Amino acid sequence: MTEPLHSGRDSVAEAQVSGAAYAMRMLLAVAIAVAGAIICIGIHAPLPWLIGPLVAVALASMLQARLAVPPAARQLGQWAIGVALGLYFSPEVMREVVRLAPWLLLAILFAIMLGALGSWALARATGTDGTTAFFAMAIGGASEMATQAQRHGGRVDRVAAAHSLRIMLVVLIVPLLFSWFDVHGLDPYLPLARVFDPIGFVVLVAVTLGAAAAMERFGSPNSWMIGPLLAAAIITATGHTFSALPVAVVNGGQLLIGISLGIHFTPEFFRAAPRFLTIVALITLGYLAAAAVFGVLLAQGSGLHWSTAVVATTPGGIGEMALTAKALQLGVPIVTAFHAIRMAAVVLTAGAIYGAWRRYVSRRPHAD
Numbered sequence: 557m558t559e560p561l562h563s564g565r566d567s568v569a570e571a572q573v574s575g576a577a578y579a580m581r582m583l584l585a586v587a588i589a590v591a592g593a594i595i596c597i598g599i600h601a602p603l604p605w606l607i608g609p610l611v612a613v614a615l616a617s618m619l620q621a622r623l624a625v626p627p628a629a630r631q632l633g634q635w636a637i638g639v640a641l642g643l644y645f646s647p648e649v650m651r652e653v654v655r656l657a658p659w660l661l662l663a664i665l666f667a668i669m670l671g672a673l674g675s676w677a678l679a680r681a682t683g684t685d686g687t688t689a690f691f692a693m694a695i696g697g698a699s700e701m702a703t704q705a706q707r708h709g710g711r712v713d714r715v716a717a718a719h720s721l722r723i724m725l726v727v728l729i730v731p732l733l734f735s736w737f738d739v740h741g742l743d744p745y746l747p748l749a750r751v752f753d754p755i756g757f758v759v760l761v762a763v764t765l766g767a768a769a770a771m772e773r774f775g776s777p778n779s780w781m782i783g784p785l786l787a788a789a790i791i792t793a794t795g796h797t798f799s800a801l802p803v804a805v806v807n808g809g810q811l812l813i814g815i816s817l818g819i820h821f822t823p824e825f826f827r828a829a830p831r832f833l834t835i836v837a838l839i840t841l842g843y844l845a846a847a848a849v850f851g852v853l854l855a856q857g858s859g860l861h862w863s864t865a866v867v868a869t870t871p872g873g874i875g876e877m878a879l880t881a882k883a884l885q886l887g888v889p890i891v892t893a894f895h896a897i898r899m900a901a902v903v904l905t906a907g908a909i910y911g912a913w914r915r916y917v918s919r920r921p922h923a924d
Contacts, residue, residue, distance in 0.1 A: 578624050581622050581623050581624035582623075582624045582625070582626050584621065584622075584623055585613060585616075585623040585624060585625065585626070585815050585819065586626065586811075586815070588609075588612045588613055588616050588621070588623070589608070589609030589612055589613055589811050589814055589815050589818075590609070590811070591608075591612060592607075592608035592609050592610075592611055592612025592613070592814075593605045593608035593609055593612075593807075593811060593814075594608070595608060595612070596608035601732070601735070602731035602732065602734070602735040602880070602883050602884065603727075603731050603810070603879055603880060603883050605806075605807040605808075605810035605811050605814070606727065606810040606811075606813060606814050606876065606879055607727060607728065607731065607814070608814065609810070609811045609814030609815055609818060610724065610727060610728075610813075610814035610815075610817050610818040611728070611818065612818070613814065613815050613817075613818030613819055614724070614817075614818035614819075614820075614821040616818075617818060617819055617820075617821050617822045618821055618822060618823055618826075620822070620823060623819055624819075625815055625816050625819055626812065626815070629812040629813075629815055629816045630780070630812065630813065630816040631768070631780040632780075632809065632812055633808075633809040633810065633811070633812030633813035633816065633875075634778070634780040634781035634784075634809070634813070634875060635764065635765065635768055635780050635781070635784050635809070636801070636805050636806055636808060636809025636810075636812075637781060637806070637809045637810070637813070637875040637878070637879065638764070638768075638780070638781040638782065638783070638784035638785035638788070638875075639760065639764050639784045639785070639787075639788045639801055640747075640801050640805075640806045640809070640882075641785050641788070641789075641875075641878050641882075641888065641889070641892045642764075642784060642785045642786065642787065642788025642789040642790075642791070642792060643747040643748060643749050643788050643792050643800070643801065644745055644746075644747050644748070644792070644888045644889040644892070645748075645788075645789035645792045645793050645889050646748045646792055646793065646795075647793055647794075647795060649745065649793075649889040649890075650789075650793045652889075652890065653889070653890070653893045656858055656860075656890065656893075659854055659857065659858040659860075660893070660894060660897055660898075662854065663850075663854065663868065663869050663894055663898060664897065664898050664901045664902070666847075666850050666869065667695045667869075667871065667898050667901075667902060668695075668901075668902060668905070668909060670695060670843060670846060670847070670871065671690075671693050671694040671695045671696075671902070672690075672909070674693035674839045674842070674843060675689045675690045675692070675693040675694065676689075677693075677835070677839055677842075678692060678693050678718075678832075678835055678836065678839060681835045682831055682832050682835050684714070684832065685710065685711075687705060687708050687709055687710035687910075688705060688710040688711045688714050688715060690710075690910055691704055691705035691708075691710050691715045691906070691910075692705075692710075692714060692715045692718035692719070692836065693718065693836070693839060694902060694906055695843070695871045695898070695902060696777075696899055696902035696903045696906060697777050697778045697873075697899055697902075697903055698716060698719035698720065698723065698873075699716075699777075699778075700777040700778070700903045700906075701715055701719060701903075701906070702715045702716045702719070704906055704907065704910075708910060713828070714829060714832060716820075717820075717825060717828065717829070717832075717833060717836075718832075718833075718836045720817065720820045720821070720825075721833055721836050721837060721840070722836065722840045722843075722871065722872075723817065723872060723873050723876060724817060724818075724821070725837060725840045725841070725844075726840065726844065726870060726871060726872035726873075726876065726877075727817075727872065727876045727880075729844060730844070730867065730870055730872065730877075730880055731880045731883065731884070734863065734867075734880070734884050734886075735884070739863050739884065739886075740883075740884040740885055740886065745885075745887060745888050745889055745890075747792075747800065747801075748792045748795075748797055749792065749797035749798065749799060749800045749801075750797075750800050751797075751799070751800055752799055752800045752802055753798065753799040753800075754799075755799075756797075756798035756799035757798070757799035757801075757802075759798050759799075760788070760791070760798040760799050760801075763787050763791070763798075764783070764784035764787045764788055765784070766787075767783035767784055767786060767787035768780045768783035768784050769783075770783060771783035771786075777899065777900065777903040777904075778874065778899060781874055781875055782874075782896065782900070785874075785892070785896065810879060813875060813876075840871070843871045844870065844871070847866065847869045847870045847871055848866050848870075850869055851865040851866030851867075851868065851869040851870070852865065852866065854868075854869060860887065860890065861886070861887070863884075863886050864881070864886045864887035864890055864891060867880055867881050867884075867886050867887075867891050868881075868887070868890055868891045868894035868895065869894065872895070873895070873899075874892065874895040874896050874899055877891055877895050878891050878892040878895060
């Protein structure tokens with residue numbers, strides 16, 4: 557009768573040891589991320605609280621450091637960024653977004669076409685099956701594209717890897733280029749709420765977390781960013797200002813996103829399919845060049861400054877591109893609206909577009 561008791565005690569002890577080890581790995585990841593942010597602040601790099609943690613954690617992961625992501629890091633980071641972005645949507649900004657509706661539609665069509673071309677190029681260059689190629693290069697949410705790839709029989713690991721690499725390259729290249737050429741402050745917007753109020757902050761947190769939970773329950777894509785963003789935008793658009801978001805919260809959100817992105821870049825990540833990832837990187841560079849040209853042309857017709865239009869049409873994630881606009885003062889709410897609506901449109905139409913894409917790639921010599 558005593559043996560099961562000893563076994564139970566051993567199991568508890570092992571769980572405590574593994575829990576302590578996991579906590580140490582989390583603390584190490586956070587410490588490395590903070591160190592990366594401090595270095596970026598010291599060298600005046602753009603987006604130090606995002607780029608610093610991302611690069612530092614990625615380098616540590618590639619050097620085989622045993623790191624762990626804090627629980628719900630990605631969700632909490634997305635919540636913080638979503639709220640911060642939503643506070644820019646004043647009534648005047650909403651009227652501007654409505655005015656830009658035709659250009660938003662054009663940007664969506666551009667993103668869909670660019671993704672289709674990228675998918676064709678990836679399939680042709682690597683022999684990747686059409687399903688994996690389509691969802692790997694579609695300019696939509698990484699988790700949503702991976703889920704749809706799994707549903708249609710694609711390789712989830714390669715789809716997730718492609719999106720991780722694309723986002724990392726865009727986050728590193730775009731802010732650094734704009735900062736290098738000193739492009740900033742050309743199209744500034746300010747949040748409507750500029751004063752911190754403790755009670756209002758508690759209300760804002762409760763409302764936006766509730767919105768995130770509701771969006772999650774209904775299966776919305778990117779729910780932890782879109783839900784808080786929409787809730788904060790609706791509050792702001794009606795002229796209410798509960799509270800500004802403390803800078804520490806925004807920086808903490810960026811740090812958590814940086815950790816959750818950087819930790820994917822292990823030695824095994826690059827050894828798994830080096831040719832596949834190399835072609836993804838080259839296609840991403842092509843995406844950036846094409847988006848830059850398209851953004852300049854869109855600016856001429858829409859009346860936006862070219863820098864805002866380029867960041868608004870760059871194939872990155874909502875949070876990363878909006879944070880780039882925020883750091884460089886390049887039309888934060890316009891960039892946010894373009895990326896949020898584009899992401900939702902691509903996610904919602906990907907299944908239907910995939911059918912047409914599948915029929916097309918089935919005729920290619922490199923199709924599976």
